[in-house]
Amino acid sequence: MRKIARNLLASLLMLTMVLSALPALAQAPVGTREFVPIPEGNWDAPYETVVNITTVKGAGADIVYEDGDTHTSNPWTRAWLDRLGIEVTHLWVDDGNTQYDSKLNMTIATGQLPDTFKVNYVQFRQLMDAGLIMDLTDLYNEHASQRIRDYEKTDPDTIKQSTVDGRIYGIPEYYYGIIDQPKDLWIRKDWYEDAGSPALKTVEDFENLAALFMEKYGGYGLAISNTLEHLFMTGPMFGVYLGNPANPNAQYFWYKDDTGRIKAGIAHEEFKTALQYWAKWYEDGIISADFANADMNKMIQDLVNGKAGMQPHYQWQGWHVGPNLVAAQGSDNAYMIPFPFPTMDGSQVLGQVGFPNNRVIVIAKTCENPAAVMKLLSFTDHIMFDADTVMTEEEFKGFTDGQREHTPGSLEIIDPMADMIQFEHVLHALKTGDTSELFTAGMKKKYSDSISWINEKNPGGLGAYLQQGFDGCAYDNSKFLIDNGFIKRTDVWGPPPVEFDKTINTIDIILNGVMEIIMGIQPVEYYDTVLANWYAQGGQIMEDAVNASYGGQ
């Protein structure tokens, strides 16, 4: 009996191993992978024979589906099939969108490329070197919608970054507009009002307000994380413009100094002024004594728990912190509102605008129906941004509720004027009650979300309200800067030069030195040594490369 049981167990384990090695039983594709003649007519003319297009994508953890839908089966995929005759198959989905680049690199290494996918500029260069991606020039000009091709009128430079010898090899995913780039100083609304809503023009005003908050509510003044991403956002207060150390593709912000040479913000003289103030803030307790240990989650936790009342952040702060803060504090007034950064002398602060495009959409040479990709991109633009789009309320909700406007993933292309236009119409509708000019899905969504906060205090709508819902919202602050030319635009309007690949972890030198100065371990003068080390260990290579590539612009 024991022998039988033993043999049975061994056989079962063997069978399990064999079965686990078999490929998953996936549903067979409906569409054909063979070439199908391109339908006559506009971009929205459907294929008579259903074609299959493969892709991959990263999907945010905040996307919510209903009625059993998934990332790979939802209103978008059904619309693509029903309206265009295109079946989209996802080879994989990076749920949470934290490993997309790593997974894509592995996919590229296997040689089994999906038909279409988004790549960063390093991957774009590698794929070009390997000769794996298609020349899209004719496809783009003949089969992409006019609306997509008109994006170049807004931003003629970005598509050049994926154009080689006059031929387009990658279509930028674009962005929601530079209106989303300037950052703000976010302050607890209830605390600010209790303090008498003081003026916030100078750095001294900021320090006084921080001291007042600390005295009244305890804790510290300004919430930042240990990557220094948020602290660097305060650079414009001191006339210096800095990158995001936490983003490997945008660690430095490059612009010209007085001599016309392009330098990273950390190499400009004004950076030492910022260091002086940051060190003083640390000593005064405005920056937490434990900031070096605070990751993003800890930073948010401190805000939600009322340990700090101010934070430098992006225009989407309302989604990031707002709902949790309101819930934790038990008050509908306990959210944070955006203010322009004050400056040392009270003069006008400049909004920082970096190269906004992170990825390009490419098509593998093995794709038999690349025109289908153009149709899919045009469809996304049509649904989300086209004023002439007509759809039912149910369709609208299907495409946009639960952050599903990001479901297209690699097939998502963004109108670079989207948010500027959207903001103007949404704010008008909220002020007047006239919703007749909310003609895109994006506008309707931001309006309905804002209304849900205003009328029902639904925390899910707070983010939209703080971004676009009132005079003094985040986009209002940004629009003022853009309309009046109060902008500091990077002089490196494109991806980092390839020479950057010869450098190793140069940002670590800066971060370590900056932290030691802030914490008082080293004096501000020590930064000269830090900078010299940075130049010696790769900074010079990077600076020479950006001047060679972009210095003539």
Place this chain on the structure above:
Amino acid sequence: MQRRLKKEWPYHMLLLPGLVLTFIFSYLPIYGIVMAFQDYNPGLGFIGSRWVGLENFQLVFQTPQFLRAIFNTFYISLFKIVLQTLASVSFALMLNEVRLTSAKRIFQTIVYIPNFISWVIMAGILLNLLASDGIINIVIKALGGRPVQFISNRSVFPWTIILSDVWKTFGFGTVVYLASITSIDPELYEAAVIDGAGRWKQTRYVTIPLLVPIIVLMVVLALGNVLSAGFDQVYNLYSPAVYPTGDIIDTFVYRLGLQNGKYAIGTAVGLFKSVISCTLISLSLWVAYRFANYRVF
């Protein structure tokens, strides 16, 4: 042989999945080492990527940060081994003196439990305990001292790493040494008593000398992994403020290879670490065999 195989084939079947997995995931990927000598392009693969020889190694070894990471790795690992051994042996000796068996088992369990807690959880606990307003600093301030930045001060950070790891893992060593102590022949203690030895002299002249071979064995085996200073622990506790003293080879490679996508350079560093580790492990096994008669096969 055939009769034996017929009798034992279920055991071989039980082993087979593990062997196959080890071959697929540990041996086959060895080919990827070639990446360390290439300007690796995922699009071109291993065959098509440009051969650059030792260029990646040169680039890394010219980086002061990497050389510092090597020093930090050795520094942290060696002190961990020394202090862990001292703590484990001391606690085992003290536990051996406890007469009540149930109490002995309770203490043994209590010190062994932290060994099973993930460093992700432990790091969260430590960050709270050691914060400026954490319980440790509250006590320090109450005693008239100044708060200590245990996690963000580069001088203190390595010792935070070392001591917290010793606290977490000394329980495992205690179990091993206690087992070794209990296997000592009681007649030796009886002879010592007859010669007039008290508890301390019995410990000093009987217990410790007989414990030396197992101590040597444990230390030597630990030395073979000296280049693994504890990625989980360091990664969850460190920050840019402590890179000069807290950055180890594994965290350096993680930032370089995975976060910044420089796979070829990351592979070069990993290969360097593997070669050194392989040498150290082989040496430690030879020393273990030579001095403690311990053999793997």
